[in-house]
Each structure stands twice: as structure tokens, then as C-alpha cells.
Amino acid sequence: MIAAAPDFELAYGIADPSGLDKHALIFQFIGQKLLIGPDAALPHQPTPPELGNPLWAFRFGVLAGRNCVMRVWPAGLAIPSGLSAGDYRTLWGQWPPGYLAAFARAKQLAAWVLHNRFCGACGKAMEAARAETACECPACGYKAYPRISPVSIGIIIKDDEILLARSPHFVPGMYSALAGFVEAGESAEACLHREIREEAGIEIRNIRYFDSQSWPYPHSLMLGFIADYHSGDLVAQEGEIEDLGWFRFDALPVLPHAGSLARRMIESVCKTLAEKTRRL
Numbered sequence: 001m002i003a004a005a006p007d008f009e010l011a012y013g014i015a016d017p018s019g020l021d022k023h024a025l026i027f028q029f030i031g032q033k034l035l036i037g038p039d040a041a042l043p044h045q046p047t048p049p050e051l052g053n054p055l056w057a058f059r060f061g062v063l064a065g066r067n068c069v070m071r072v073w074p075a076g077l078a079i080p081s082g083l084s085a086g087d088y089r090t091l092w093g094q095w096p097p098g099y100l101a102a103f104a105r106a107k108q109l110a111a112w113v114l115h116n117r118f119c120g121a122c123g124k125a126m127e128a129a130r131a132e133t134a135c136e137c138p139a140c141g142y143k144a145y146p147r148i149s150p151v152s153i154g155i156i157i158k159d160d161e162i163l164l165a166r167s168p169h170f171v172p173g174m175y176s177a178l179a180g181f182v183e184a185g186e187s188a189e190a191c192l193h194r195e196i197r198e199e200a201g202i203e204i205r206n207i208r209y210f211d212s213q214s215w216p217y218p219h220s221l222m223l224g225f226i227a228d229y230h231s232g233d234l235v236a237q238e239g240e241i242e243d244l245g246w247f248r249f250d251a252l253p254v255l256p257h258a259g260s261l262a263r264r265m266i267e268s269v270c271k272t273l274a275e276k277t278r279r280l
């Protein structure tokens with residue numbers, strides 16, 4: 001089941017940092033914190049004068065026909081009065097999917113430009129490339145592109161049950177799918193085999209792709225898979241996994257928020273398992 005694409009298209013350009021486009025949506029960041037108004041909406045122009053000129057200003061997308069422009073100031077500046085820092089996770093359910101997609105891209109780009117102010121090869125100040133989403137060194141030509149970190153996440157099925165686990169940092173009672181970052185030189189499928197082996201102590205088989213989701217913590221691309229249990233007994237990895245277990249499709253614990261890839265995978269698999277049980 002592939003989620004419908006939200007009404008947001010990627011774009012890039014260093015044009016119009018001055019706010020000449022009165023219809024543009026302006027995403028303003030202090031470090032990686034997005035400034036929002038008291039109603040959780042993007043504040044209207046103009047930029048609070050006490051912030052001064054941004055370090056970076058560029059166009060990063062189009063949302064329902066409106067240009068999306070971002071301005072980034074260095075972390076550590078005080079948030080102007082009347083505004084607060086909007087968190088991506090808490091805006092789920094408050095913002096429509098297109099706005100969330102724009103925020104996910106902008107948040108990752110804010111981190112990227114702040115981490116590439118100076119060239120990693122020669123140390124000179126970097127500039128925004130004109131034709132592509134890149135920070136470019138005017139001295140040596142080195143280019144830094146936004147980093148994307150793939151994560152394999154998997155729902156494992158055993159008869160009419162699925163494997164769910166909880167990390168120590170989850171909210172109380174919540175369980176989710178196991179996941180881990182793809183290592184250099186590793187395929188997404190090999191990563192899933194390794195992560196499930198390391199975190200749960202079992203072997204899996206018959207991996208099939210489900211869907212993917214950009215996740216701006218800090219620049220992940222979640223690659224969702226469903227797989228079948230093959231062998232072994234569950235052993236939770238110490239320090240990483242607080243608890244894990246097999247959960248029947250109709251007796252699930254607290255799940256991640258609606259709209260997350262993990263939640264969509266869990267609901268899809270459990271719906272299939274329920275239908276299968278009804279047919280028996």
C-alpha cells in the first residue's frame with residue numbers, strides 16, 4: 001500500500017530571499033527549530049527585525065501552487081517574542097500532509113546548510129550552488145549535498161502474530177516495528193536481516209517491500225518491509241530494546257502515531273491477518 005503523495009513538490013533555487021513573492025510560504029529556522037505563531041501556523045512576513053539577515057535563504061519547494069522559501073539563522077539566537085519552536089512530531093494531526101512534507105524537507109535542509117558552512121576539504125566558507133541543491137566551495141570546488149540516511153524498518157509475521165518492540169525512549173506502553181540504519185556497503189534487505197538478528201535474536205525470510213517515508217530525525221529515509229519469521233527464540237538486545245514480543249493482530253499495544261510508516265505497516269499487516277483468520 002503506497003501512501004498518496006502530498007500536494008508538495010520539491011524545488012530549489014536561491015532566488016527571492018527578500019520576500020518579493022507575497023504569496024510565498026516562509027519557513028524560518030533558528031538552527032533546526034522552525035518558528036511558528038501562537039496558533040501553530042507559519043508566521044506571516046516580515047521576518048522579526050531582531051534576527052537580522054539569515055545565513056541562508058532559498059526556495060525549496062512548491063505547495064499547492066505557492067513557493068516555499070526557507071530562511072536559516074544559526075542555532076543559539078533567542079526565539080522572537082510571540083513565536084515558538086514547532087516540533088515536527090507534535091504538528092502531526094495539526095498540519096495537513098503537504099505542509100508536513102514541506103516541513104520535513106525544510107528541517108533536513110536547515111540541518112544540512114548549518115553543518116556545511118565551511119568546506120570539509122579545505123576549510124573555506126561554502127556558498128549555495130545556483131543550479132542544484134548543494135553547498136559549493138568557491139576555493140576548491142568541493143560540493144556537499146543533503147545527507148539522506150536510509151533506515152530499514154520491518155514487521156515480522158509469525159502465524160497470526162507480529163513482532164513489536166519498545167525502546168527505552170518510547171512513551172510508556174508504546175511498541176513499534178524494529179528498525180536500524182543501513183551501514184556503508186550494505187543493502188536494505190541485508191540491513192533488515194542484521195537488525196532483526198541483533199535486536200530480537202531471530203532469523204527472518206521472504207522479505208517484501210512495503211513503502212518508504214522521509215523522516216527528518218535528522219535526515220532518515222525509512223524503507224518499510226514485511227517479512228516472515230524463520231527461526232530462533234526472541235532475545236531482546238541489551239541497552240537497545242527494553243521489551244519485545246509477538247502480538248496477535250487483534251490484541252495490539254499502544255502504537256506509533258497515525259500516519260507514520262510503522263503504524264501504516266502494522267495496520268496493513270493486521271488487516272490481512274484478520275481477513276485470513278475469518279476465512280479459516
Ligand SMILES: [Zn+2]
Nearest residue numbers: 119122137140
Ligand atoms: Zn574547499
